[in-house]
Amino acid sequence: MSATLEQAGSRALAHFQAVRDRLPGCPDARVAAAEVFRSRGLPSRRDEAWRYTSLRDLGATSFAAPEAEVSPDAAAEWISLTRGLPRIVFVNGRLRPELSSLPAAISLGSFEVSAPKDATAAALPFVALNTMFAEDGMVITVDPDIECGPVVLLALTVGGNVDMPAVCLRHRIALRSGARLTLVEVAAGSGRYFANCVMEAEVADGAKLSHVRIQRESIDATTLSTLFVDASAGATYDSFTLALGGKLARAEVHARLAGPGATVHLNAAQLLAGSQHADVTTVVSHDAPACASRQTVKNILADRAHGVFQGKIEVARAAQKTDGYQMNQALLLSPEAEIDSKPELEIFADDVKCSHGATVGELDGDQIFYLRSRGVPERDARTLLIRAFLAESLADIEDAEARRMAEDALEGSWEKLGR
Amino acid sequence: MTAMLTIRDLHAEIEDKPILRGVSLTVPAGEVHAIMGPNGSGKSTLSYVLSGRDDYAVTGGEVLFDGRDLLAMEPEERAVAGLFLAFQAPVELPGVGNANFLRTALNAQRRARGEAEIDAVRFLKLAREAARRLAMPEDMLKRNVNVGFSGGEKKRNEMLQMVLLQPRFAILDETDSGLDIDALKIVADGVNGLRAPGFSALVITHHQRLLELIVPDRVHVLVRGQIVRSGGPDLARELEVSGYGAVIREAAA
Ligand SMILES: Nc1ncnc2c1ncn2[C@@H]1O[C@H](COP(=O)(O)OP(=O)(O)O)[C@@H](O)[C@H]1O
Ligand SMILES: [Mg+2]
Numbered sequence: 001m002s003a004t005l006e007q008a009g010s011r012a013l014a015h016f017q018a019v020r021d022r023l024p025g026c027p028d029a030r031v032a033a034a035e036v037f038r039s040r041g042l043p044s045r046r047d048e049a050w051r052y053t054s055l056r057d058l059g060a061t062s063f064a065a066p067e068a069e070v071s072p073d074a075a076a077e078w079i080s081l082t083r084g085l086p087r088i089v090f091v092n093g094r095l096r097p098e099l100s101s102l103p104a105a106i107s108l109g110s111f112e113v114s115a116p117k118d119a120t121a122a123a124l125p126f127v128a129l130n131t132m133f134a135e136d137g138m139v140i141t142v143d144p145d146i147e148c149g150p151v152v153l154l155a156l157t158v159g160g161n162v163d164m165p166a167v168c169l170r171h172r173i174a175l176r177s178g179a180r181l182t183l184v185e186v187a188a189g190s191g192r193y194f195a196n197c198v199m200e201a202e203v204a205d206g207a208k209l210s211h212v213r214i215q216r217e218s219i220d221a222t223t224l225s226t227l228f229v230d231a232s233a234g235a236t237y238d239s240f241t242l243a244l245g246g247k248l249a250r251a252e253v254h255a256r257l258a259g260p261g262a263t264v265h266l267n268a269a270q271l272l273a274g275s276q277h278a279d280v281t282t283v284v285s286h287d288a289p290a291c292a293s294r295q296t297v298k299n300i301l302a303d304r305a306h307g308v309f310q311g312k313i314e315v316a317r318a319a320q321k322t323d324g325y326q327m328n329q330a331l332l333l334s335p336e337a338e339i340d341s342k343p344e345l346e347i348f349a350d351d352v353k354c355s356h357g358a359t360v361g362e363l364d365g366d367q368i369f370y371l372r373s374r375g376v377p378e379r380d381a382r383t384l385l386i387r388a389f390l391a392e393s394l395a396d397i398e399d400a401e402a403r404r405m406a407e408d409a410l411e412g413s414w415e416k417l418g419r
Numbered sequence: 420m421t422a423m424l425t426i427r428d429l430h431a432e433i434e435d436k437p438i439l440r441g442v443s444l445t446v447p448a449g450e451v452h453a454i455m456g457p458n459g460s461g462k463s464t465l466s467y468v469l470s471g472r473d474d475y476a477v478t479g480g481e482v483l484f485d486g487r488d489l490l491a492m493e494p495e496e497r498a499v500a501g502l503f504l505a506f507q508a509p510v511e512l513p514g515v516g517n518a519n520f521l522r523t524a525l526n527a528q529r530r531a532r533g534e535a536e537i538d539a540v541r542f543l544k545l546a547r548e549a550a551r552r553l554a555m556p557e558d559m560l561k562r563n564v565n566v567g568f569s570g571g572e573k574k575r576n577e578m579l580q581m582v583l584l585q586p587r588f589a590i591l592d593e594t595d596s597g598l599d600i601d602a603l604k605i606v607a608d609g610v611n612g613l614r615a616p617g618f619s620a621l622v623i624t625h626h627q628r629l630l631e632l633i634v635p636d637r638v639h640v641l642v643r644g645q646i647v648r649s650g651g652p653d654l655a656r657e658l659e660v661s662g663y664g665a666v667i668r669e670a671a672a
Contacts, residue, residue, distance in 0.1 A: 374524035375498035388514025
């Protein structure tokens with residue numbers, strides 16, 4: 001299997017040689033990233049960080065950008081999902097200003113690629129790959145004490161039937177002190193493609209970023225996202241990730257609580273069926289005292305679907321009074337569905353409160369019977385109970401529009417669960 | 420009078436253990452019958468078999484509901500046909516709001532009967548009225564179904580469902596257990612309010628108290644999966660005084 005990945009890695013480097021001079025901006029950062037990628041290669045399941053998720057499907061990608069164009073009808077249909085909210089729209093990795101409509105409080109900065117300052121981050125193979133190829137991304141700053149939102153970031157990809165093009169978006173968000181933003185990130189598309197998105201977010205003192213991520217990529221897509229968050233003193237990063245699409249998906253988050261009293265919520269739900277595989281991987285670094293992090297990940301798995309949650313909490317020596325919580329819950333709708341859960345705590349401070357837990361269950365026969373005895377058909381009873389399993393996650397989305405978008409996306413997912 | 424429910428020689432088992440061993444019982448339209456009997460005699464089993472719970476295997480006999488083969492119907496079809504069971508142990512549904520649950524159930528039944536659905540606003544009005552009549556605090560509509568409800572609140576919530584769903588045939592499985600006298604009166608009012616020529620009920624209870632308030636047309640005593648004695652309302656009074664011992668000995672003789 002490594003042979004497939006090795007070949008894919010070589011193909012990425014060869015494609016980079018072919019296109020590097022046509023990519024925007026100064027090539028130095030890209031060339032350096034290519035060197036990192038060359039020494040690192042695509043990770044196999046022998047890499048601890050990729051133990052539960054195989055990248056075999058990447059054997060098919062050319063790493064070339066998609067050539068197909070989104071049809072006006074398809075674009076209109078996707079845009080209708082944004083409920084008329086201000087939006088920034090990317091198609092096949094490029095900003096589409098004519099489809100976008102920004103609120104006045106936000107201006108788009110110019111795109112420029114550079115490796116993350118943090119060496120560990122820069123060394124991640126998909127971050128290096130993104131640095132090599134990214135041609136565009138959302139660069140926004142919200143000024144001090146400005147309250148803004150909700151804004152939709154919509155990324156559409158039109159993939160191939162046989163070939164598997166690749167798209168790398170590179171977003172950068174900065175919230176200045178006391179600023180507030182609700183960002184609803186929607187990733188969607190059709191056909192076969194490889195989406196490799198990187199986002200870097202800075203939440204300054206007392207600022208709050210509410211981030212609702214709705215992943216409804218094509219069922220034939222491989223979609224990886226890597227998010228870096230830095231939360232300063234008293235800042236809040238509150239996120240909910242809903243994974244619905246993709247054949248293979250991974251949402252990786254590296255969150256750093258850098259100033260005292262920062263709060264980070266990394267909640268997620270994955271609804272998977274068929275042979276879908278989705279992975280939530282988080283690394284939460286408590287670097288300052290009196291910070292709180294909360295993660296509740298809910299998995300609803302039908303057929304042969306496979307859910308993964310790897311959650312690491314690191315507490316530095318200085319991070320006294322840390323409050324860390326992590327919970328992974330799985331609802332298995334089929335005996336062949338599978339969940340892997342790997343919590344990890346690495347604690348160097350002595351006065352901390354950190355806990356983690358995991359539950360695995362099925363729908364409760366008594367509950368189904370109770371509903372049916374009241375006249376609710378079995379299929380609806382199951383849907384109602386699955387929805388109940390997600391109820392608190394959805395209720396936690398503060399912004400009503402963002403919540404509606406997540407609910408709408410869920411609404412289209414009951415069918416695939418065969419309920 | 421026409422029979423609404425006819426049970427003929429019903430046998431049922433759970434995990435290969437026979438529980439119902441030949442139950443026969445007819446409830447005519449418009450009548451309320453009581454079933455009494457010692458713990459473990461199969462009263463709840465009977466109520467579950469009638470409402471279609473599939474943990475129980477029916478190994479013999481038949482049940483006709485309005486002339487239809489009840490045992491061939493799915494649980495939801497039985498509900499749509501007008502059967503209602505007030506559970507001895509109501510089930511908690513975390514994450515499901517009570518009002519939403521009640522409306523989902525009511526509209527599922529209406530849809531299945533080809534009737535128009537009731538919108539949220541009109542439903543809430545109906546539900547509030549019903550809750551008030553059952554002396555239930557209004558916030559019980561907002562809370563998750565039965566979650567954190569006291570025993571008595573759960574039983575009242577069963578009555579709320581009954582009142583809103585307006586069944587043609589209600590089975591109350593020890594709805595009176597754990598209720599104080601005021602709550603008991605509310606339950607009785609709920610049932611008596613439905614009493615009509617087209618409504619029948621099977622009231623499972625240990626206590627004469629409830630049967631003073633809901634006066635049954637017939638009383639049956641179930642012992643070890645069989646009805647060993649049937650009689651008028653006096654039978655309940657007799658049992659209150661003498662206990663089940665005499666009936667059991669009589670049946671064994
Ligand atoms: N789920 C079950 N598994 C095994 N035995 C059961 C189960 N439910 C009921 N029983 C047995 O069936 C018998 C009758 O129970 P039940 O119908 O609940 O009686 P009652 O309601 O009259 O007290 C009891 O012996 C009880 O232990
Ligand atoms: Mg019982």
